Amino acid sequence: MIHALTVILICQLLGEVGSRALALPVPGPVLGMALLLVGFIASPRLAELVRPTGEGILRHLTLLFVPAGVGVVGHLGTLAAYGPVVALALIGSTVLAIAVGALVFVAVARLTGNADG
Amino acid sequence: MVEVDLAEIWTYLAETPLIWLTATLLAYVAGDSLAQASGRKPAVNPVLIAVILLALVLWLTATPYAVYFEGAKFVHFLLGPATVALAVPMYAYLPQVRRAALPIVAALIAGSATAVATAVGIAWAFGLRGEILASIAPKGVTAPVALGISEALGGSPTLTAVLVILTGIIGAIVVTPLLNALGVKDWRARGLSVGVAAHGIGTARAFQVHPRAGAFAGIGMGLNAILTAFLAPWILGLFTG
Numbered sequence: 270m271i272h273a274l275t276v277i278l279i280c281q282l283l284g285e286v287g288s289r290a291l292a293l294p295v296p297g298p299v300l301g302m303a304l305l306l307v308g309f310i311a312s313p314r315l316a317e318l319v320r321p322t323g324e325g326i327l328r329h330l331t332l333l334f335v336p337a338g339v340g341v342v343g344h345l346g347t348l349a350a351y352g353p354v355v356a357l358a359l360i361g362s363t364v365l366a367i368a369v370g371a372l373v374f375v376a377v378a379r380l381t382g383n384a385d386g
Numbered sequence: 387m388v389e390v391d392l393a394e395i396w397t398y399l400a401e402t403p404l405i406w407l408t409a410t411l412l413a414y415v416a417g418d419s420l421a422q423a424s425g426r427k428p429a430v431n432p433v434l435i436a437v438i439l440l441a442l443v444l445w446l447t448a449t450p451y452a453v454y455f456e457g458a459k460f461v462h463f464l465l466g467p468a469t470v471a472l473a474v475p476m477y478a479y480l481p482q483v484r485r486a487a488l489p490i491v492a493a494l495i496a497g498s499a500t501a502v503a504t505a506v507g508i509a510w511a512f513g514l515r516g517e518i519l520a521s522i523a524p525k526g527v528t529a530p531v532a533l534g535i536s537e538a539l540g541g542s543p544t545l546t547a548v549l550v551i552l553t554g555i556i557g558a559i560v561v562t563p564l565l566n567a568l569g570v571k572d573w574r575a576r577g578l579s580v581g582v583a584a585h586g587i588g589t590a591r592a593f594q595v596h597p598r599a600g601a602f603a604g605i606g607m608g609l610n611a612i613l614t615a616f617l618a619p620w621i622l623g624l625f626t627g
Contacts (some may be wrong), residue, residue, distance in 0.1 A: 277470045284470070295615040296534025298469035303472035303496030303612065306627055308471060316477055319505045323474035325468060331433050332414045333465045334529040336458030338437035338551055339410075340544020342444055342451055345583040347545065354512040358522060359549065362505035363583050366526060370497025370606075371439060371570045378572065 273322035276315065280305045400449075406457025413439040428558035428591055433551050451544075465530035469611070472528070476608040479601050486574060493575065494606060497582035498613045501526040502621045510625045517542050519625065523618045525549040528585040531611040535618050550585065557584020558591035573598040581606025 284301030287293070293300070309316035341348070348355065378384060394566055399405045416434030424430040455462070460487050476483075481492060505522050514522070520541030524532040529550050536546035561580040570576055577599030580588035593600030 274467070277467045280470045280473075281466050293536060294535075294619045295612065296531060296538065298466040299531055299611055299615055300535065301466075301470040302473045302476075302608070305470055305474055309477040310480075311475060316474075319471075320474055323471035326464065326471045327474065330468055330528075332411075332436075333461055333468055334547050334551060335410055335414055335435055335436045335440070336455060336462040337465075337529070337533060337544050337547035338433055339440045339444070339458065340451060340542075341437060341548045342414055342441045344542070344545045344548065348548075351514060351518065351545055353523070354509060354514060355518075355549070356511060357512070358505050358508040358514075359525065359553050360556055360560075361508050362501055363526070363553055363559055365504050366497045366583035367413075367557060367561055367579045368503035368568060369500040369563055370493045370582050371572075371575045372568065373496040374489045374493035374559050374575035375570055377574070378486065379491040381488045383486055383489055 270322050270325075273319045276308075276319050277301075277305070277323070277326075280308070400453070403457035403460065406449075406454045407460055408442060408457075409454075410436070410441060410458045410461055413437075426594065428555060428587070429550065431555050431587065434555065437548075437551070465533065469528070469530040469534075472608045472611065475604045479605050482601060483605055489574070490578060490602075490605065490609070493578050494582055494609050494613060497579055497606070498526070498610050498617055499621070501583050502614060502618050506622055506625055515626075516540075518545065520622060521545040522549055523622045524614055525553045525613050526583050526585060527578075527614045528607050531615065532585075535615055539619060539622055551587070554584045554587025557588040561588065561591060562595065574602045577602030578606040582610045585610070 277304070281298050283304055284299065285297030288295055288297040311340035367368050413436040417432035417437060417595045420435055421430045421432045444451065451553060454612060502523055505525055509519055509522050517540065520539040521536050523539060524535035524546060525542070527535065527550070529547060532546050532550045533543040537543050556605030557580055565576050577592040580592050589600065589603035589607050592603035602609070
Protein backbone atom coordinates (compact mmCIF):
# COMPACT_ATOMS: atom_id res chain seq x y z
CA MET A 270 0.00 0.00 0.00
CA ILE A 271 2.83 2.41 0.87
CA HIS A 272 4.56 1.59 -2.41
CA ALA A 273 1.35 2.22 -4.37
CA LEU A 274 0.70 5.47 -2.50
CA THR A 275 4.27 6.57 -3.22
CA VAL A 276 3.78 5.92 -6.95
CA ILE A 277 0.51 7.90 -6.90
CA LEU A 278 2.06 10.84 -5.03
CA ILE A 279 5.10 10.90 -7.34
CA CYS A 280 2.76 11.05 -10.36
CA GLN A 281 0.82 13.89 -8.73
CA LEU A 282 4.04 15.74 -7.92
CA LEU A 283 5.36 15.36 -11.49
CA GLY A 284 1.94 16.46 -12.77
CA GLU A 285 1.98 19.60 -10.61
CA VAL A 286 5.52 20.46 -11.68
CA GLY A 287 4.68 19.86 -15.35
CA SER A 288 1.42 21.83 -15.19
CA ARG A 289 3.15 24.84 -13.63
CA ALA A 290 6.40 24.69 -15.59
CA LEU A 291 4.59 24.48 -18.95
CA ALA A 292 1.72 26.81 -17.82
CA LEU A 293 -0.87 24.22 -18.97
CA PRO A 294 -4.61 24.69 -18.27
CA VAL A 295 -4.76 21.06 -17.05
CA PRO A 296 -4.61 20.64 -13.25
CA GLY A 297 -1.52 18.82 -11.97
CA PRO A 298 -3.39 15.72 -10.71
CA VAL A 299 -4.97 15.23 -14.19
CA LEU A 300 -1.51 15.22 -15.77
CA GLY A 301 -0.49 12.81 -13.01
CA MET A 302 -3.41 10.55 -13.97
CA ALA A 303 -2.34 10.56 -17.64
CA LEU A 304 1.24 9.84 -16.55
CA LEU A 305 0.14 6.91 -14.38
CA LEU A 306 -1.98 5.52 -17.23
CA VAL A 307 1.05 5.62 -19.54
CA GLY A 308 3.03 3.90 -16.79
CA PHE A 309 0.39 1.13 -16.53
CA ILE A 310 0.47 0.56 -20.30
CA ALA A 311 4.27 0.39 -20.21
CA SER A 312 4.34 -1.95 -17.19
CA PRO A 313 1.37 -4.20 -16.28
CA ARG A 314 3.31 -5.04 -13.10
CA LEU A 315 2.99 -1.41 -12.01
CA ALA A 316 -0.77 -1.60 -12.69
CA GLU A 317 -1.04 -4.65 -10.41
CA LEU A 318 0.97 -2.89 -7.71
CA VAL A 319 -1.16 0.28 -7.68
CA ARG A 320 -4.61 -1.28 -8.36
CA PRO A 321 -5.72 -2.29 -4.81
CA THR A 322 -4.75 1.06 -3.26
CA GLY A 323 -6.21 3.02 -6.18
CA GLU A 324 -9.50 1.15 -5.94
CA GLY A 325 -9.51 1.70 -2.17
CA ILE A 326 -9.21 5.48 -2.57
CA LEU A 327 -11.82 5.59 -5.35
CA ARG A 328 -14.32 3.53 -3.34
CA HIS A 329 -14.64 6.54 -1.04
CA LEU A 330 -14.27 9.22 -3.69
CA THR A 331 -17.51 10.94 -2.68
CA LEU A 332 -16.29 11.45 0.93
CA LEU A 333 -13.47 13.58 -0.44
CA PHE A 334 -15.77 16.30 -1.68
CA VAL A 335 -17.44 16.86 1.67
CA PRO A 336 -14.92 19.45 3.03
CA ALA A 337 -15.18 21.61 -0.11
CA GLY A 338 -18.95 21.08 -0.17
CA VAL A 339 -19.26 22.46 3.37
CA GLY A 340 -17.81 25.66 1.88
CA VAL A 341 -21.40 26.25 0.72
CA VAL A 342 -21.86 28.07 4.04
CA GLY A 343 -19.87 30.93 2.52
CA HIS A 344 -22.03 30.99 -0.63
CA LEU A 345 -25.56 30.84 0.75
CA GLY A 346 -26.05 34.50 -0.16
CA THR A 347 -24.92 33.93 -3.77
CA LEU A 348 -27.07 30.82 -4.13
CA ALA A 349 -30.13 32.54 -2.62
CA ALA A 350 -29.70 35.46 -5.03
CA TYR A 351 -29.07 33.40 -8.17
CA GLY A 352 -30.80 30.12 -7.20
CA PRO A 353 -33.32 29.87 -10.07
CA VAL A 354 -30.75 30.77 -12.76
CA VAL A 355 -28.18 28.35 -11.32
CA ALA A 356 -30.82 25.59 -11.15
CA LEU A 357 -31.87 26.25 -14.75
CA ALA A 358 -28.25 26.21 -15.96
CA LEU A 359 -27.45 22.97 -14.08
CA ILE A 360 -30.62 21.07 -15.09
CA GLY A 361 -30.72 22.39 -18.68
CA SER A 362 -27.08 21.70 -19.42
CA THR A 363 -27.04 18.25 -17.76
CA VAL A 364 -30.13 17.07 -19.68
CA LEU A 365 -28.75 18.42 -22.99
CA ALA A 366 -25.28 16.96 -22.42
CA ILE A 367 -26.63 13.46 -21.67
CA ALA A 368 -28.98 13.56 -24.69
CA VAL A 369 -26.35 14.90 -27.12
CA GLY A 370 -23.65 12.51 -25.87
CA ALA A 371 -25.87 9.41 -26.11
CA LEU A 372 -27.34 10.30 -29.52
CA VAL A 373 -23.89 11.09 -31.02
CA PHE A 374 -22.52 7.79 -29.67
CA VAL A 375 -25.38 5.81 -31.25
CA ALA A 376 -25.08 7.67 -34.57
CA VAL A 377 -21.29 7.23 -34.86
CA ALA A 378 -21.49 3.57 -33.73
CA ARG A 379 -24.02 2.94 -36.51
CA LEU A 380 -21.93 4.80 -39.13
CA THR A 381 -18.76 2.88 -38.24
CA GLY A 382 -20.56 -0.46 -37.96
CA ASN A 383 -19.70 -0.67 -34.26
CA ALA A 384 -22.89 -2.15 -32.82
CA ASP A 385 -23.42 -3.04 -29.17
CA GLY A 386 -22.50 -6.61 -28.33
CA MET B 387 -13.67 13.49 42.56
CA VAL B 388 -12.24 14.94 39.42
CA GLU B 389 -13.68 18.22 38.41
CA VAL B 390 -14.46 18.13 34.66
CA ASP B 391 -14.22 21.48 32.95
CA LEU B 392 -16.18 20.98 29.75
CA ALA B 393 -15.44 24.47 28.50
CA GLU B 394 -11.72 23.83 28.82
CA ILE B 395 -11.98 20.52 26.97
CA TRP B 396 -13.97 22.21 24.19
CA THR B 397 -11.42 25.02 23.94
CA TYR B 398 -8.67 22.45 23.56
CA LEU B 399 -10.55 20.32 21.02
CA ALA B 400 -11.66 23.32 18.97
CA GLU B 401 -7.99 24.19 18.42
CA THR B 402 -6.96 20.76 17.10
CA PRO B 403 -7.81 19.27 13.69
CA LEU B 404 -9.13 16.13 15.42
CA ILE B 405 -12.66 17.27 16.14
CA TRP B 406 -13.51 18.53 12.63
CA LEU B 407 -11.79 15.61 10.94
CA THR B 408 -13.88 13.25 13.07
CA ALA B 409 -17.03 15.30 12.43
CA THR B 410 -16.45 15.10 8.66
CA LEU B 411 -16.18 11.30 8.74
CA LEU B 412 -19.15 10.97 11.12
CA ALA B 413 -21.35 13.14 8.90
CA TYR B 414 -20.35 11.11 5.84
CA VAL B 415 -21.07 7.80 7.61
CA ALA B 416 -24.48 9.18 8.64
CA GLY B 417 -25.19 10.31 5.06
CA ASP B 418 -24.06 6.98 3.65
CA SER B 419 -26.26 5.04 6.09
CA LEU B 420 -29.30 7.14 5.12
CA ALA B 421 -28.56 6.60 1.41
CA GLN B 422 -28.30 2.86 2.00
CA ALA B 423 -31.55 2.83 3.99
CA SER B 424 -33.30 4.50 1.04
CA GLY B 425 -32.13 1.71 -1.28
CA ARG B 426 -29.53 4.08 -2.84
CA LYS B 427 -32.06 6.40 -4.43
CA PRO B 428 -30.15 9.00 -6.49
CA ALA B 429 -31.96 11.84 -4.70
CA VAL B 430 -30.70 10.66 -1.27
CA ASN B 431 -27.06 11.62 -1.80
CA PRO B 432 -24.60 10.90 1.04
CA VAL B 433 -22.42 13.91 0.23
CA LEU B 434 -25.36 16.29 0.18
CA ILE B 435 -26.57 14.94 3.54
CA ALA B 436 -23.07 15.19 5.08
CA VAL B 437 -22.66 18.76 3.80
CA ILE B 438 -26.03 19.82 5.23
CA LEU B 439 -25.28 18.16 8.61
CA LEU B 440 -21.85 19.80 8.89
CA ALA B 441 -23.14 23.19 7.75
CA LEU B 442 -25.78 22.98 10.51
CA VAL B 443 -23.16 22.04 13.14
CA LEU B 444 -20.90 24.92 12.06
CA TRP B 445 -23.86 27.30 12.25
CA LEU B 446 -25.00 26.02 15.68
CA THR B 447 -21.49 26.22 17.18
CA ALA B 448 -20.68 29.53 15.43
CA THR B 449 -17.55 27.91 13.96
CA PRO B 450 -15.96 29.73 11.00
CA TYR B 451 -15.38 27.63 7.85
CA ALA B 452 -11.63 28.30 8.08
CA VAL B 453 -11.52 26.64 11.53
CA TYR B 454 -13.51 23.65 10.24
CA PHE B 455 -11.21 23.34 7.21
CA GLU B 456 -8.10 23.08 9.44
CA GLY B 457 -9.38 19.60 10.32
CA ALA B 458 -11.13 18.73 7.07
CA LYS B 459 -8.10 19.58 4.92
CA PHE B 460 -6.67 16.12 5.57
CA VAL B 461 -9.63 14.62 3.70
CA HIS B 462 -9.60 17.41 1.12
CA PHE B 463 -5.94 16.74 0.31
CA LEU B 464 -6.78 13.23 -0.90
CA LEU B 465 -8.69 14.70 -3.88
CA GLY B 466 -5.36 15.01 -5.71
CA PRO B 467 -4.22 11.39 -5.22
CA ALA B 468 -7.79 10.24 -6.00
CA THR B 469 -7.64 12.02 -9.36
CA VAL B 470 -4.34 10.30 -10.16
CA ALA B 471 -5.91 6.98 -9.09
CA LEU B 472 -8.62 7.39 -11.79
CA ALA B 473 -5.94 5.87 -14.05
CA VAL B 474 -6.76 2.49 -12.42
CA PRO B 475 -10.33 2.07 -13.81
CA MET B 476 -9.28 3.71 -17.10
CA TYR B 477 -6.57 1.11 -17.54
CA ALA B 478 -9.00 -1.69 -16.68
CA TYR B 479 -11.42 -0.51 -19.41
CA LEU B 480 -8.71 0.05 -22.02
CA PRO B 481 -9.63 -2.97 -24.25
CA GLN B 482 -13.30 -1.86 -24.34
CA VAL B 483 -12.22 1.69 -25.15
CA ARG B 484 -10.05 0.55 -28.07
CA ARG B 485 -12.92 -1.42 -29.63
CA ALA B 486 -15.37 1.50 -29.54
CA ALA B 487 -12.82 4.31 -29.92
CA LEU B 488 -14.61 6.34 -32.60
CA PRO B 489 -18.10 6.53 -31.00
CA ILE B 490 -16.44 7.23 -27.63
CA VAL B 491 -14.35 10.14 -28.93
CA ALA B 492 -17.30 11.65 -30.85
CA ALA B 493 -19.73 11.36 -27.93
CA LEU B 494 -17.12 12.60 -25.48
CA ILE B 495 -16.39 15.77 -27.45
CA ALA B 496 -20.09 16.43 -28.19
CA GLY B 497 -21.25 15.75 -24.63
CA SER B 498 -18.43 17.61 -22.93
CA ALA B 499 -18.73 20.70 -25.15
CA THR B 500 -22.53 20.70 -24.69
CA ALA B 501 -22.19 20.48 -20.92
CA VAL B 502 -19.77 23.40 -20.61
CA ALA B 503 -21.27 25.63 -23.33
CA THR B 504 -24.91 25.28 -22.24
CA ALA B 505 -24.11 25.74 -18.53
CA VAL B 506 -22.02 28.85 -19.13
CA GLY B 507 -24.38 30.05 -21.90
CA ILE B 508 -27.58 29.78 -19.83
CA ALA B 509 -25.93 31.38 -16.79
CA TRP B 510 -24.47 34.17 -18.94
CA ALA B 511 -27.79 34.83 -20.73
CA PHE B 512 -29.45 35.39 -17.35
CA GLY B 513 -26.81 37.87 -16.26
CA LEU B 514 -24.33 35.80 -14.24
CA ARG B 515 -20.75 37.02 -14.56
CA GLY B 516 -17.31 36.68 -12.99
CA GLU B 517 -16.57 34.21 -10.24
CA ILE B 518 -19.92 32.39 -10.39
CA LEU B 519 -19.69 31.95 -14.18
CA ALA B 520 -16.17 30.49 -13.84
CA SER B 521 -17.39 28.25 -11.00
CA ILE B 522 -20.20 26.77 -13.10
CA ALA B 523 -18.06 25.94 -16.19
CA PRO B 524 -16.49 22.68 -14.89
CA LYS B 525 -19.61 21.44 -13.02
CA GLY B 526 -19.88 18.22 -15.07
CA VAL B 527 -16.39 17.03 -14.17
CA THR B 528 -15.45 14.74 -11.29
CA ALA B 529 -14.99 16.85 -8.15
CA PRO B 530 -11.22 16.78 -7.65
CA VAL B 531 -10.62 17.90 -11.23
CA ALA B 532 -13.50 20.42 -11.26
CA LEU B 533 -12.04 22.15 -8.21
CA GLY B 534 -8.67 22.47 -9.89
CA ILE B 535 -10.20 23.82 -13.13
CA SER B 536 -12.42 26.27 -11.25
CA GLU B 537 -9.45 27.64 -9.33
CA ALA B 538 -7.45 28.06 -12.55
CA LEU B 539 -10.37 29.95 -14.16
CA GLY B 540 -10.79 32.36 -11.24
CA GLY B 541 -13.85 30.60 -9.89
CA SER B 542 -14.57 29.55 -6.33
CA PRO B 543 -13.62 25.91 -5.59
CA THR B 544 -16.11 25.63 -2.73
CA LEU B 545 -18.98 26.94 -4.90
CA THR B 546 -17.88 24.59 -7.69
CA ALA B 547 -17.93 21.64 -5.27
CA VAL B 548 -21.58 22.33 -4.47
CA LEU B 549 -22.48 22.77 -8.17
CA VAL B 550 -20.65 19.53 -9.07
CA ILE B 551 -22.55 17.55 -6.43
CA LEU B 552 -25.89 19.02 -7.58
CA THR B 553 -25.04 18.23 -11.23
CA GLY B 554 -24.25 14.62 -10.34
CA ILE B 555 -27.56 14.22 -8.52
CA ILE B 556 -29.51 15.81 -11.41
CA GLY B 557 -27.79 13.53 -13.94
CA ALA B 558 -28.44 10.40 -11.86
CA ILE B 559 -32.13 11.28 -11.55
CA VAL B 560 -32.82 12.23 -15.21
CA VAL B 561 -30.64 9.76 -17.15
CA THR B 562 -32.93 6.71 -17.21
CA PRO B 563 -36.25 8.41 -18.09
CA LEU B 564 -34.52 10.78 -20.55
CA LEU B 565 -32.74 8.07 -22.57
CA ASN B 566 -35.79 5.79 -22.47
CA ALA B 567 -37.79 8.66 -23.97
CA LEU B 568 -35.13 9.17 -26.67
CA GLY B 569 -35.11 5.43 -27.45
CA VAL B 570 -31.37 4.96 -26.79
CA LYS B 571 -30.90 1.25 -26.02
CA ASP B 572 -27.09 0.91 -26.41
CA TRP B 573 -25.72 0.50 -22.84
CA ARG B 574 -22.37 1.91 -23.92
CA ALA B 575 -24.01 5.12 -25.18
CA ARG B 576 -26.19 5.41 -22.07
CA GLY B 577 -23.26 4.94 -19.71
CA LEU B 578 -20.74 7.09 -21.53
CA SER B 579 -23.12 10.05 -21.81
CA VAL B 580 -23.98 10.06 -18.10
CA GLY B 581 -20.32 9.66 -17.13
CA VAL B 582 -19.42 12.69 -19.26
CA ALA B 583 -22.34 14.82 -18.04
CA ALA B 584 -22.60 13.76 -14.38
CA HIS B 585 -19.17 12.34 -13.34
CA GLY B 586 -18.91 9.91 -10.40
CA ILE B 587 -22.48 10.20 -9.12
CA GLY B 588 -23.80 9.51 -12.65
CA THR B 589 -21.32 6.63 -12.95
CA ALA B 590 -22.52 5.11 -9.68
CA ARG B 591 -26.07 5.30 -11.05
CA ALA B 592 -25.02 3.67 -14.34
CA PHE B 593 -23.46 0.74 -12.45
CA GLN B 594 -26.81 0.22 -10.67
CA VAL B 595 -28.61 -0.02 -14.03
CA HIS B 596 -26.20 -2.18 -16.08
CA PRO B 597 -22.54 -3.24 -15.67
CA ARG B 598 -21.61 -2.30 -19.25
CA ALA B 599 -23.21 1.13 -18.76
CA GLY B 600 -21.19 1.50 -15.57
CA ALA B 601 -17.90 0.63 -17.26
CA PHE B 602 -18.50 3.13 -20.05
CA ALA B 603 -19.61 5.79 -17.57
CA GLY B 604 -16.24 5.36 -15.84
CA ILE B 605 -14.47 5.86 -19.17
CA GLY B 606 -16.57 8.96 -19.91
CA MET B 607 -15.84 10.46 -16.49
CA GLY B 608 -12.09 9.90 -16.78
CA LEU B 609 -11.69 11.16 -20.34
CA ASN B 610 -13.96 14.14 -19.67
CA ALA B 611 -11.72 15.21 -16.80
CA ILE B 612 -8.89 15.68 -19.29
CA LEU B 613 -11.00 17.19 -22.10
CA THR B 614 -12.83 19.72 -19.90
CA ALA B 615 -9.53 21.01 -18.56
CA PHE B 616 -8.83 22.17 -22.13
CA LEU B 617 -12.41 23.03 -23.20
CA ALA B 618 -13.58 25.01 -20.15
CA PRO B 619 -11.05 27.89 -20.33
CA TRP B 620 -11.67 28.22 -24.07
CA ILE B 621 -15.50 28.19 -23.89
CA LEU B 622 -15.51 30.51 -20.86
CA GLY B 623 -13.28 32.85 -22.87
CA LEU B 624 -15.94 33.04 -25.62
CA PHE B 625 -18.35 34.56 -23.07
CA THR B 626 -16.00 36.70 -21.00
CA GLY B 627 -14.00 38.03 -23.95
